[in-house]
Amino acid sequence: MVKYSYYPGNVARQASQEVEDTIQPLAKSLGIELIEMIGYSSDGGDIIKQGNPELQLALNARNFAIAQRNGHNIITPCASAQGIMFEALTTLQNDPIALAKTNRVLEDTTGMTLDPSTLETNHLLHILVDEIGLDKVEAAVVNQLDLDIACYYGPHMQREGACGNDDVWNPNYMEKLITALGGRPVDFPSKTMSVGNPSLLTLGESVMKMTAKVLADSKKAGAQVLVSACTLSHYNLDSYQGKAGRIAKLDTALPVVNLTEIIAFALGHHIDRFAQLRTRALIIGS
């Protein structure tokens, strides 16, 4: 078993319980032990940063210190969380003044201090491809996906150093993973574009247009299902897809699932949900 400190992100244990439902069994199937980060908090979602960047940095530093106390690098199922944590960790690793200031706050408030030099944050996707290996994933498949699947990465973790060894601008790790799971990846041009999730509640039309573009592009490319590596973006792509389609006047009707769900389905977990997804894909996604 390989061990990681597990950071669920902002919604896996809140609005998007399906992520938590699926990451736990898939991790067991693939020999990954998810170690709880006792007392972890929100990473600030880049919302707190808008009011006070130092506050968001300190909240992340506390989470890092908890992971370090566990003795394991961090894994998360959310691309936004990975992007936010990577940025905070990079700041703490490269800016000694910021580190000293943050450590003073941490020590005063938690009694902990952080040595960020050896810590890493990872998205589940990059761990599966770079560490676990697609051959092992493929060997664990119970139910071949057998669907045309578009892969959505979003912009947050698509930056140098944050996305493993994947290509920042034209990533293909998820496509390789889907192939290993017995699915047929569908390439589409907007797979790293933003759907505007941070402004979902504050901006109307532009966020809906951005959401609609991703959905329409993937559907136009022939996808039956869209898989999102970002649990926050999934919110836009799923719950808001009808509204987005009406505003942008685009065909956006497409089943959208989180990456953890599709992996778990292929590995034989929640077969009833997989059956429902296949039905929806056949009716809606083609």
Place this chain on the structure above:
Amino acid sequence: MPTITKVWIEEDCITCDACEDILPEVFSITDDSSFIKAEVREDGKFDRNTGFSMIKPEFRAEYSDIIEEAAEACPVEIIKFEYEAVEADGAPATPVEEIVEATPVAIETSADDGVLAGVLAGDRSLAVFFGSQTGNAAGLAEKTVKMAANFGLDASVIDMDGYDQSRLSSHKRVLIITSTWGEGEMPDNAESLWIATCASNPSLSGIHYSICAIGDTSYDEYCKAGHDWDGKFSDLGATCIQAIQECDVDFDEPWAQWVDQVLPRIACVDADGVFQEELVEAMIAYGAGDEEVPADDGDFSPGQIEQPEISLTLKIFRYDPIKAQSGYDTVACVLPGHATIQDALIAIAREIDGSLTFNQGQIGGLSPLTGLKANGRIVSADTMRLCDLVAADGTLTLEPLPGYEVVKDLMVSYDRYDTDRANSKPWMVADPRQGERLASGAPMGVMASAKATALHAMADVGGLQMINSMSDTYMVDDNYSGPGLNLQRWVRSQDPRSGSGHQRSMFDLLQKNGGVWDEADISSIYRHGIDGAQAADALYAARARLLAEFKFTGKPGRMVKGYSRSVKLTGNVNETSLYRSVLGPLGLGSNIMNGVSLRMMLGFTRNGGPMMRGFQGMLAPPAGIGKIPDMINFKVDNHHEIVAIFNKLDRRF
């Protein structure tokens, strides 16, 4: 009358049957190409005869004229032949050992190069191929290329991996440095080129070459890969200019001996491909240089500007404004890796399609107006090198800069940016004038050097027009001024020389529609390199200042405050309460009307989760409607630490 001794078919036969119609005894059309019949060949094979087998003597006189006729009739001119060499008296030359005297070259007297002027003129390319398993041969190839410059050679390192075999014969000067792997096998990166070369056996008669073979004498097949290449080049008609050099595991010394000898010799192959052997001594002296050559000064090492050629596919967006039609042109090409995108576009416009339209920089250095989207990145076409964007045999997709109106093909209009900028007046407006003093006695209109440096650093980006296009929001929101212009506004608002009225107007512009809150996702900007990160940081800084300035009013203010308070209260965000506080009752009502709430409620049922989770959102007041499993967050462990961090850093929440 000389007769034709060899005839062969080059690549790209269109199987038009013309040759077979004219001379069916020699030519036979197959599905892929015309072949030379076995009956007339000395080797008895039936193929294109790229191994250059002789025509049997009894057929030469009979068929020579007709072969010529067939070659002339070939529409793609791929039938090639060779005459028997003839002595001056008309008798066939002795075909044994042909000693070719170098053609005397017209050597122009030059103050710089003396007798070498002729050989140093024209094409001076040298291809240094490497076949490398562990990197040793690749390293030697790099060193060889650097040394070749001393002999006036324009040398390139070429990785055999992925190299297009059909281009091999286009070289005049070739050096191969290769290791041998396993039991006499080619290194992995050389395998495909070796197989392709053996399969097609192209004529390499125009090449002068030499081999440096690295091996290990403890193996039976010592340096076999090098010998294989040596034999193959020789068989295909290439001229060996320096005998193969074998190198054992201590390869540095024998390689150095080989390169010292081979470079001046291969440098004496002139632009016509003729080896000027009598100039070798002069070339050795030329390569040794003179005392005026600056010595190596230690730490300084100039960057390598030239990069190997890249085979790539260019996919170029085209838009015809008259027909209102758009699409993509695809062009397969080979270009130097160090060429810029603009170089490539100019070459395509010159060689293939003169109607291709794009913004072109008129001066050296970066011009933001040449910006475009290249494989998803926002780049300046006049400075971005191809080798930094695409790997060999890759595809480079070029599209116009997003967010601006496309005029034609890759050319966009910057009217949108210009108009927004003019309307917001983000230039310096000092108030009062320089020379007057504040109440404190400090002079107005000037600023401390540290502040000036900080402001300049903040604004030091490649081009604000390009910064705008880094935002995924800019292309969908016509009213948004973009991160570039907002960066400029922010910098101006922070300029202490600006009058207070002007600073206020900048804050207002940043706060209202079109300002920084119209950016839907700053992370889409952040990933665009240093410039993107700089603009993103400026947006965050501006937002933090505006929240304080405008006291968390409006949806963005309520969002930041609600989110922060939720985290302070429990350690995690409670989206249920966040929805309510940001959208208010009307917003929630809107979600019910447009189906969002229904999708939220059914969010868990669509994939088979318990429906009760969804119904909670409908049934459990005071929470609003949402895809929320828990209406009230439980506090995280050690929650007091979170509160303490908030209290320490920001008591507003």
